[in-house]
Amino acid sequence: MAALAVKVGDLPFRNPLLLASGIWGESGDSLLGAYTAGAGGVVTKSIGSAPRAGYPNPTVEELGRCGFLNAMGLPNPGIDAYPVEIAHARAHGVPVVGSLFGHDAAEFARLAGRMEATGVVALELNLSCPHAEGLGAEVGQDPDRVREITRAVRAAVRCPVWVKITPNAAAPEELARAAEEGGADAITAINTVRGMAIDPTLRRPVLAHGLGGLSGPAIKPIGLACVWKIWEAVRIPVVGVGGIGSASDVVEYLLAGAAAVQIGTAVAFEGIGLFGRIAGELPALLDSLGFDGPAAAVGAAHAGRQPH
Amino acid sequence: MAALAVKVGDLPFRNPLLLASGIWGESGDSLLGAYTAGAGGVVTKSIGSAPRAGYPNPTVEELGRCGFLNAMGLPNPGIDAYPVEIAHARAHGVPVVGSLFGHDAAEFARLAGRMEATGVVALELNLSCPHAEGLGAEVGQDPDRVREITRAVRAAVRCPVWVKITPNAAAPEELARAAEEGGADAITAINTVRGMAIDPTLRRPVLAHGLGGLSGPAIKPIGLACVWKIWEAVRIPVVGVGGIGSASDVVEYLLAGAAAVQIGTAVAFEGIGLFGRIAGELPALLDSLGFDGPAAAVGAAHAGRQPH
Amino acid sequence: MRRIVAISERVQETPSTATLRFHDAPPARPGQFVMVWIPGEDELPMSLSYVGPSKGITVKRMGAASGRLTELAVGARLGLRGPYGNAFDPSPARILLVGGGSGTAVLAPAAEAARAAGGEVTAALGGTTAAEVLFADRLLAAGARVRIATDDGSRGHAGYVTDLAAELLAAEPFDAVWSCGPEVMMRKVLEAAAPRGVPVFCSVERQMKCALGLCDACALGPFHVCTDGPVFPAAALRPLEEFAGFQRDASGRRIFPRSPGERSRAG
Amino acid sequence: MRRIVAISERVQETPSTATLRFHDAPPARPGQFVMVWIPGEDELPMSLSYVGPSKGITVKRMGAASGRLTELAVGARLGLRGPYGNAFDPSPARILLVGGGSGTAVLAPAAEAARAAGGEVTAALGGTTAAEVLFADRLLAAGARVRIATDDGSRGHAGYVTDLAAELLAAEPFDAVWSCGPEVMMRKVLEAAAPRGVPVFCSVERQMKCALGLCDACALGPFHVCTDGPVFPAAALRPLEEFAGFQRDASGRRIFPRSPGERSRAG
Numbered sequence A, B: 001m002a003a004l005a006v007k008v009g010d011l012p013f014r015n016p017l018l019l020a021s022g023i024w025g026e027s028g029d030s031l032l033g034a035y036t037a038g039a040g041g042v043v044t045k046s047i048g049s050a051p052r053a054g055y056p057n058p059t060v061e062e063l064g065r066c067g068f069l070n071a072m073g074l075p076n077p078g079i080d081a082y083p084v085e086i087a088h089a090r091a092h093g094v095p096v097v098g099s100l101f102g103h104d105a106a107e108f109a110r111l112a113g114r115m116e117a118t119g120v121v122a123l124e125l126n127l128s129c130p131h132a133e134g135l136g137a138e139v140g141q142d143p144d145r146v147r148e149i150t151r152a153v154r155a156a157v158r159c160p161v162w163v164k165i166t167p168n169a170a171a172p173e174e175l176a177r178a179a180e181e182g183g184a185d186a187i188t189a190i191n192t193v194r195g196m197a198i199d200p201t202l203r204r205p206v207l208a209h210g211l212g213g214l215s216g217p218a219i220k221p222i223g224l225a226c227v228w229k230i231w232e233a234v235r236i237p238v239v240g241v242g243g244i245g246s247a248s249d250v251v252e253y254l255l256a257g258a259a260a261v262q263i264g265t266a267v268a269f270e271g272i273g274l275f276g277r278i279a280g281e282l283p284a285l286l287d288s289l290g291f292d293g294p295a296a297a298v299g300a301a302h303a304g305r306q307p308h
Numbered sequence C, D: 001m002r003r004i005v006a007i008s009e010r011v012q013e014t015p016s017t018a019t020l021r022f023h024d025a026p027p028a029r030p031g032q033f034v035m036v037w038i039p040g041e042d043e044l045p046m047s048l049s050y051v052g053p054s055k056g057i058t059v060k061r062m063g064a065a066s067g068r069l070t071e072l073a074v075g076a077r078l079g080l081r082g083p084y085g086n087a088f089d090p091s092p093a094r095i096l097l098v099g100g101g102s103g104t105a106v107l108a109p110a111a112e113a114a115r116a117a118g119g120e121v122t123a124a125l126g127g128t129t130a131a132e133v134l135f136a137d138r139l140l141a142a143g144a145r146v147r148i149a150t151d152d153g154s155r156g157h158a159g160y161v162t163d164l165a166a167e168l169l170a171a172e173p174f175d176a177v178w179s180c181g182p183e184v185m186m187r188k189v190l191e192a193a194a195p196r197g198v199p200v201f202c203s204v205e206r207q208m209k210c211a212l213g214l215c216d217a218c219a220l221g222p223f224h225v226c227t228d229g230p231v232f233p234a235a236a237l238r239p240l241e242e243f244a245g246f247q248r249d250a251s252g253r254r255i256f257p258r259s260p261g262e263r264s265r266a267g
């Protein structure tokens, strides 16, 4: 049976299924819980310089089986209070990727140093949250700022730096290229897609923030297309995320070019047990498709692909 | 009961439900059929200068109830052969909006003149097809080109000019603003969202073209967010499209700012009878929500909205 | 939803026509079609020529895609979606089949279903030459009476299968006619049956892209072949100038045949 | 899916607490909660205090959002999603309820269900003062035995409701204890019941945002209150340093109470 261990660049994970940022990432117990349930690694909530309550509720809207809209507003305990949570997960050997958000290169660099000191195995720069003024996608839609922020973080730390890209751009692959130029070690794609819902009776947006981000099955085709194009645009590994809920979805992302994947919304549909279930199903699926492991499948749907 | 007649700018329709471009728009009989079934008006397939077979099949992939991916590749009979189809629909009094695509301002202007001569009530410029090289979104993602093309068409014809905007942009509302600056009479939003699907067994993209466009329920939140932002960015009317399949969906779009809507993918789920069904349900729904007609609902979810 | 199947069996039915069998679960009725994805090539609508658990399609070599399909070996993989469309209604009646060329592919399972339902089946089959007559043995085995016409007279009646059909209709009472083949052929069948009041059902082919009633590629007058057909009653087809009038090419342009029977699949 | 309901009835239960009733179809069990959207204000988790076709929530004025909720008049509209979470298991047993302040809101329908199932219910209710004791009459009407404790001694026992609970547990056999109120209170109930081997089930409150098990706002040790709770057995809660230890604020920071019982909703 195919073994599941993968590497994102030089960084090993026991399997390619990582917990996506913002899901189960607030407490150390939850990070540990996702790993215990079978995740190959976990990404923290995006952490900023100061505690942030996020937007008022409603912060989430269910859209049937197609997914969710959310506008959490980057709630997080801040870089001073958060290390205790990471420490708890690290104490149990969980490979934790620390997600960060900030306003500019200097803030990102400062946060990166603090986050690296917690013992995370990599950093993920959230340049892609679609609903936070002056943060996330608002900085991440400009290739020059992506390059600049990545460069500043790259200079400030030794651990791998992943840059998380927004799909809300004419060509997300150009943002990925800018991150690569800035020295990123991997690209994570995608964050949520800008969306909204309106309540007809109350005549107002459902989310308190108005606009939010779409996640779940609805965006799987969008994430796949981004990973596909990014794989063709850069030579660093890609971590795929968006709408994954089955072993077959994972394989689609691997074939598009993802070296590993992240899973978020599907946790709400199935519970955290989905990590164990998918990790259990993946070896037989890879076998039946003729792959001796996840790595063999990476990018295999690109005609005349070059190993990369 | 609320009456359903609406105007997009000065252009009247018996109800706000228009057939979206590319659906049932190849033959005059089908345009007529959609109108007979209850549509308030119809938009043609996007027509270019020469006949175009489009991409090979598979051109469509079903994604359960979340929607479809398609990469038709703008098949169309060309502006020489198509007028006979419009003539058939016009002969029965159908208000036809003629959709056009082209490579540059000169081609658009030439096509616009030809299309206007067929007796269409308005033109819709497809600056937003996400999967056609050198066409559609590739020209429509640049505000300068949007402005230039719109201006050229505006100068070439007398009838209203609608510009159809892509959601595959950092800020679709800026594209809409460029169209307004170019003299557009209305904005149509949105076209499909870039996406793809990969077959794990065959290790290749399902669509012959590779990348395609996502439509249907999956993109409703994306379309709503675009209409919302565009309504705030421009003063010309907005025509909303993306994932509409019920009277309640229509009202969401009206509240976001759409003066009328278009329906595409839902025709595959329900058949063309959905136009009659929704037109039948809408008056009672509007009544129950306290609106005396569609116009009263337009933009009503914007706090402190200005009538526009 | 799309499924990937492997070809489990391949039968060369005629020099130009092959049957591909595969195990496929979703139930289907005779008359329905599937969209067959030939990876790297195209996706074509194909009527099911077998509708049991082991389904099948019977393909005539026409252009590149159908040609490639007829060349595939056992084990080759295809993508399938469907079944789509409506079906023939197998009732315990006296049924006349009129099949031209590969059009017989869709009539064979319908005939078997009609026989199973207690019907009497007479088949008039046309082909360019004796070797191209499809499924004559299969229909005989199903208990149908079989009459044959070939363009070159190499087997059965020398000439059009429509001559046979007219003859049979004149000689015997039928409750229904089921036909598939070139449209000029089907139009003649319609006209022959009309004065006798025998209902005719034709399986019609058009360009197909979505097969979902969206793209309009298969528009046929007010109908869409993919969702309203492919089987249409004569009453729906007779008034249509398209029917045996014009087709549309992949761009949607109207294509008028230069001469009747021009299409090489003509029976 | 979110539903919009209009308040059909409003009852001022205590000076700080009001019940809002509404007609809402989805079935719910006692112990479950809904997310209540107060348009323009916030969305709060609220236990259902009535679970029949006409459902209800019973809200204590705490901050801006709960305050606004208690002020809404009949006819005002709310958004609802849910019900979410697990429930008390109404069995024909001898049940001791220990409710502090508005915590009694969720115990009342559970008590009614237990009585309907043939159980015996004893309720120990706490409040800051006589007027703030919730649902004493409702529980009496349901056939429960009711004991009361108030901080100021204005009704019943002067002091903590946990004193009453300890007393009852010492004096009588119970099959289960159901409790809802401040965590320091519930922790004391746990400790009192433990040596006697009586199983305790507590309804726990935490910050909530998604209520779907996604956002982690409601993390409680290895659990999520929204999907694993809100009702937890004592065995799950006792080992947790969080339980009556710390909460998390909206940012996820750990917030340690300055003194036990600090929270004004304390019974």
Ligand SMILES: Cc1cc2nc3c(=O)[nH]c(=O)nc-3n(C[C@H](O)[C@H](O)[C@H](O)COP(=O)(O)OP(=O)(O)OC[C@H]3O[C@@H](n4cnc5c(N)ncnc54)[C@H](O)[C@@H]3O)c2cc1C
Binding pocket: C033, C042, C044, C045, C046, C047, C048, C057, C058, C059, C060, C061, C062, C063, C064, C065, C066, C067, C102, C105, C106, C204, C205, C206, C207, C208, C225, C230, C247, C263, C264
């Ligand atoms: C519902 C349905 C069921 C079908 N069932 C079968 C079946 O069971 N078996 C089968 O072999 N085929 C069937 N077909 C036809 C099949 O889908 C293809 O159209 C055919 O195989 C030719 O495809 P191609 O791409 O190889 O050839 P193309 O490249 O499309 O055409 C090759 C040649 O055939 C001519 N041609 C193609 N189609 C027509 C036409 N309709 N009229 C006149 N000339 C034409 C072209 O002009 C060209 O010269 C069916 C079609 C439909 C719509």
Ligand SMILES: Cc1cc2nc3c(=O)[nH]c(=O)nc-3n(C[C@H](O)[C@H](O)[C@H](O)COP(=O)(O)OP(=O)(O)OC[C@H]3O[C@@H](n4cnc5c(N)ncnc54)[C@H](O)[C@@H]3O)c2cc1C
Binding pocket: D033, D042, D044, D045, D046, D047, D048, D057, D058, D059, D060, D061, D062, D063, D064, D065, D066, D067, D102, D105, D106, D204, D205, D206, D207, D208, D225, D230, D247, D263, D264
């Ligand atoms: C599953 C569940 C069920 C609930 N059911 C009910 C119910 O039936 N009735 C009801 O009235 N409320 C219930 N709540 C609590 C309710 O959701 C709100 O937390 C409460 O109404 C306060 O909200 P607010 O925004 O008005 O106040 P906030 O602005 O959040 O707080 C106001 C004051 O209360 C303090 N406070 C708030 N929460 C806590 C806490 N957990 N611990 C200590 N101090 C706190 C704050 O520090 C502040 O001083 C439930 C909560 C959960 C999770």
Ligand SMILES: Cc1cc2nc3c(=O)[nH]c(=O)nc-3n(C[C@H](O)[C@H](O)[C@H](O)COP(=O)(O)O)c2cc1C
Binding pocket: A020, A021, A022, A023, A045, A046, A068, A070, A072, A074, A099, A126, A129, A164, A190, A191, A192, A214, A215, A216, A217, A219, A241, A242, A243, A244, A262, A263, A264, A265, A266, D210, D214, D215
């Ligand atoms: C409730 C919620 C909170 C999220 N918070 C963050 C976040 O803090 N940082 C981040 O980079 N992405 C965040 N995301 C985006 C996810 O990490 C992921 O990119 C996206 O949801 C798509 O994956 P999915 O479809 O598997 O959920 C959040 C998503 C959801 C649903």
Ligand SMILES: Cc1cc2nc3c(=O)[nH]c(=O)nc-3n(C[C@H](O)[C@H](O)[C@H](O)COP(=O)(O)O)c2cc1C
Binding pocket: B020, B021, B022, B023, B045, B046, B068, B070, B072, B074, B099, B126, B129, B164, B190, B191, B192, B214, B215, B216, B217, B219, B241, B242, B243, B244, B262, B263, B264, B265, B266, C210, C214, C215
């Ligand atoms: C099969 C198909 C073909 C389409 N062709 C066109 C087209 O030619 N021109 C165009 O502007 N939009 C085209 N579109 C986009 C639709 O007009 C519409 O913008 C989009 O599908 C979103 O609406 P829906 O979710 O209601 O389908 C096409 C969509 C589909 C599904």
Ligand code: FES
Binding pocket: C207, C208, C209, C210, C211, C212, C213, C214, C215, C216, C217, C218, C219, C224, C225, C226, C227
């Ligand atoms: S094939 Fe697209 S409508 Fe029939």
Ligand code: FES
Binding pocket: D207, D208, D209, D210, D211, D212, D213, D214, D215, D216, D217, D218, D219, D224, D225, D226, D227
């Ligand atoms: S409220 Fe979000 S996980 Fe429980």
